[in-house]
Amino acid sequence: MKEGVHVNTADLIWLNGEFVAWEDAKVHVLSHALHYGTSVFEGERAYETSRGPAIFRHHDHLQRMENSCKLYYMDLPFSKEQIREATHELIARNGFSSCYIRPLIYRGHGPMGLDPEDNPVEAMIAVWEWGAYLGEEAKRTGVRAKVSSWRRISPQSLQPHSKAGGQYLNSVLAKIESKRAGYEEAILLDEQGHVCEGSGENVFVVKDGQIATPGQTSSILDGISRKSVMEISADLGRPVVERDVARAELALADEVFLVGTAAELTPVREIDDIEIGPPGPLTREIQSVYEDALHGRSPRYEKWLDRVAVPSKA
Ligand SMILES: Cc1ncc(COP(=O)(O)O)c(C=O)c1O
Numbered sequence: 001m002k003e004g005v006h007v008n009t010a011d012l013i014w015l016n017g018e019f020v021a022w023e024d025a026k027v028h029v030l031s032h033a034l035h036y037g038t039s040v041f042e043g044e045r046a047y048e049t050s051r052g053p054a055i056f057r058h059h060d061h062l063q064r065m066e067n068s069c070k071l072y073y074m075d076l077p078f079s080k081e082q083i084r085e086a087t088h089e090l091i092a093r094n095g096f097s098s099c100y101i102r103p104l105i106y107r108g109h110g111p112m113g114l115d116p117e118d119n120p121v122e123a124m125i126a127v128w129e130w131g132a133y134l135g136e137e138a139k140r141t142g143v144r145a146k147v148s149s150w151r152r153i154s155p156q157s158l159q160p161h162s163k164a165g166g167q168y169l170n171s172v173l174a175k176i177e178s179k180r181a182g183y184e185e186a187i188l189l190d191e192q193g194h195v196c197e198g199s200g201e202n203v204f205v206v207k208d209g210q211i212a213t214p215g216q217t218s219s220i221l222d223g224i225s226r227k228s229v230m231e232i233s234a235d236l237g238r239p240v241v242e243r244d245v246a247r248a249e250l251a252l253a254d255e256v257f258l259v260g261t262a263a264e265l266t267p268v269r270e271i272d273d274i275e276i277g278p279p280g281p282l283t284r285e286i287q288s289v290y291e292d293a294l295h296g297r298s299p300r301y302e303k304w305l306d307r308v309a310v311p312s313k314a
Contacts, residue, residue: 010094014086014125032107032119037166039106040068043261048097049296056294058084058306060224068162069105077121087125088308100130133262134184142269142279143184147247148174152188152196152219160219171199190219195245201260202226205245205253206282215242225259232289255280265290
């Protein structure tokens with residue numbers, strides 16, 4: 001493990017088309033993104049499967065990264081296919097069988113000031129070994145969450161649909177607040193006071209067998225885990241309804257769960273000190289199918305896997 005790093009980070013990082021040593025992956029202190037948050041990124045995972053590592057919904061993540069760029073007037077400096085291939089090579093060269101993947105597109109060093117359009121758009125990909133974000137225990141027993149006093153960024157000020165670096169100050173404030181108050185996760189409301197999402201996850205509520213999640217106009221990030229869980233639920237004969245969700249519905253739900261690439265599917269067992277209860281049957285059923293899909297154990301969802309070719313050991 002490298003000094004100051006709490007995860008097992010790879011030896012190599014991909015930076016602007018080159019594979020460089022971890023300690024050489026540097027940016028200039030006058031990089032525009034460092035000052036003004038002008039970056040976009042993805043969070044993806046590759047899982048170990050019986051046929052080698054497989055990246056979950058890689059194409060969808062790359063498409064969302066391109067969309068995130070578009071919303072901030074940035075062009076991807078490499079094609080999606082080039083980034084895809086570089087990611088495969090990075091995983092193979094680092095010898096990981098499973099890892100978290102973090103591609104980042106950012107405005108680099110150039111003119112200082114708020115007009116970024118003459119600053120170069122640069123790219124990097126890092127991979128590291130990382131367990132479930134809220135913990136394996138949380139995936140089994142659920143987390144205690146708190147409705148944040150911070151509202152999720154509004155589409156009147158920023159682009160909730162973009163996974164842009166600067167926007168994450170909103171999640172950071174919510175996360176710190178919930179952690180300091182003794183909770184494991186924050187759930188943010190939107191500007192209207194409707195339920196929006198967790199600091200890094202989308203949220204689902206179950207009541208009387210009906211599953212609901214906030215829709216595209218509720219300031220959510222259009223989560224890829226969310227999309228997957230919606231498809232799985234529909235396939236299980238439980239189509240998810242996208243609608244406004246009132247704050248009280250969290251506390252009064254039979255089941256609540258969060259989904260995101262980092263946290264995977266994590267149940268919520270308590271909200272604002274009100275007990276929801278241990279993970280319920282629908283949460284368990286969807287979680288089990290989802291885990292099978294992630295780990296390449298489900299022929300039905302094989303379509304979601306981008307398999308990484310690993311060099312055979314001579
Ligand atoms: C704010 C926010 N909402 C939702 C999600 C879930 O998105 P995904 O399932 O694509 O990881 C994330 C994680 O990327 C996030 O950061």
